[in-house]
Amino acid sequence: MPDPFRLVLDTNALLSGLANRNSASGRVLDHCENRRVVLLLSRPVQSEYRRVLGSAEMLRRNPDITQDAVELVLRRLRYVSEYLGQVRARFRFDRDRDDERFIELGIDGSASHLVTSDNDLLSLTTGHDEVARRFRQRLPGIRVVRPAAFLHEFEARSS
């Protein structure tokens, strides 16, 4: 049996998955929860999730989003994930410093996939600039894909 996919999920994909279970992101989350794939998590990534899930923008949309509601989702993710207590890798990504934590988790967690809808991150596997080259050097095997592409790959491998 091949090794399970090890994935890093960016915040957009997480939020889309929480919003709609039937969406591609929702199905990716379902695979994570049922441990068909390994979800990687670290403290910096968890903090990023926490800040966005508990942001004023989210609260404005639904005041029922409490600190406990945010915490429960994060703890559930942590419960089903492979949690890296300490991430030592450093990767400078000036275009969006907030995305560094996802890349660094990918490096230390030996991720096979970074699942994202972010064009900046998606361009890293094909780009010709210095940062894209550096990215491929640090993460030679990783695939940076949209949730739907990840599912396609996962299903093709499982069939």
Next chain:
Amino acid sequence: MASVATELRISNLPRRHASALKRKAERMGLSAGDYVKQLIEDDLVLDQKAQSTPLEELAAPFRKALEGASEEAIAQLVAKARSRRRR
């Protein structure tokens, strides 16, 4: 069943944390020890719930908040939350 009490000691707690903890406990009408005990109990309850509740159920408030939101709208929301933090 007899309960077994365990005593925990916290070492190296920064002084400002210790005084903040004491102040907060006082505001709640508790001793610092009872307040910490309550924090631990609440934390364990949250952990237990997170372990036994499927994500779909826990996601309900977020689903409601993002009902009908497109991928673009979600991306904008994330970008907005991130930019607010940087300010």
